Amino acid sequence: MYETITTVQGRLVADPVVKQGRSGPFTVFRVAQSERHPDRADPGRWTDSEPSFYDVSVFRGMGENAARSLRKGHPVVVHGKVRVRQFRRDDGSLGTTVELVADSLGHDLRWGATHYTRNGDLAPALPSGAVGPEEFTDAEHDPYVVRDDAVGVGGAAASVASGASAEQPALDTGPPLRPGEHRAA
Template sequence: MGTKIPISIAGNLVADPELSIGESGVAHAKLRVAVNQRIQGADGSWQDGEPVFHNVSAFRALAENSANSLRKGDPVTVAGDLEFRSYEKDGERREARRIVADTIGPDLRFGTAVYQRMSHAAAAPDAEVRADLEAPVAAEAATPAYNVSSKSPVVVPPFGVTAGNEMNF
């Protein structure tokens, strides 16, 4: 059994997520995330440090949603367990590490995202594995549930009334 350590990282995807379906029917996505430390020089200028690359594994609905939503270069945040494993290959003992993700999301410091909620039936463990995003149920579902790109105050209208800059939950 390997060692597991809680961890959260913020970085950029090095490649598109690779989605596969195991023999048991469980979806598995492999992601590779580069994390760069920003270093401030003596003159006050900022430079990127050496990147650290992390292998990330996601399973079930998280794997499917990650593969459908994320692309190479996207800034992401990942929280999960850092897992160390040892194995033998060609008579040599080797070690590997990966993050088994509990959550993965876009990093909204430098951009915006539109959230599309899944139905509970599609999120059930025995639900059929889908490789496409769920189609919006109504025209209202096609509009973003929130708008984080506005620098103006967010207006939350009273029950059921919508405005241009809305937050609906």
Template sequence: MHDTVTIVGNVATDPTLGRTASGIPVTNFRLASTHRRFDDATQTWIDVATNWYSVAAFRQLAEHAKVSLRSGDSVIVTGRMKIRAWENNGKQGTSVDIDADVIGHDLRWGTTAYRRSARSTPDQKERGRVEDGDDAPPASSRREPADVDTSWADRDAVPGPDRELVDQSSPSARLTF
């Protein structure tokens, strides 16, 4: 039986990329999810318990996870959970595994720069004809929402330290990075 779960936690081990017996890319890492609570007596937050998960990502998600994730990153993982018993050298235990469908950085704790990669069909891969933007919708179908003014920012630029952006629709609104 498989349950779909979403776990928020920290990457505990650097992801490793391998291949299944049939050649499918797979990236594995451990995920730690620590539960906290506020202690009224000490007026501080305390760690209560940490749950550990073994995460596996396959195919293109595996390749992206290997390039994007590092130990210590705050992430959100959604996938199919499996609980299994294990035995090794006379020791027994239970493992909670997640076959990831989606992995993303938790933007509450940091920033990330997203870069869309080109998709390819098996035929394009064989002929080596994958180009950036092959998976992008035609220019005529791309549009910004009508109520969003993006004229104040270069959409491809990432603000650097001490760089200020001014929202043209509200001169008093300034964002400093």
């Protein structure tokens, strides 16, 4: 039987979740994808189509890196195998979900910059003595988990922590702009 391979560009609808499988931990998250097109009724305005949702599963080291690197709202590009699954809802009706098993994954750099760290430079995600996947998101055990501060992720406290100064401001981490949009000064 043939495999269907595709690439999806979209945004995470929630933070990734690390789960425990038979062969070890893996990461799952959901991506929403919608197309933007010119609004025929209002020239110069863009409209979003209805979103499509994909359940993404990421295994082994890439899953560990995804749990460390991705957060709700991040734009991503996912390349992998498509699986269409049917399930039975509580009311007895059938539903369908589209799952992507990621072969490649990364931030969509069209919408912002990212920082790359090689796996060999990382501390182990599971410290010695750890027994479960919850340590993947525990800032006390994993130095690559970013804590939310009172100002918010990417806010003033995060800028100071990243080494930014008044002379050298941090990169703009606000929401991505669509074509033709400009950030207010």
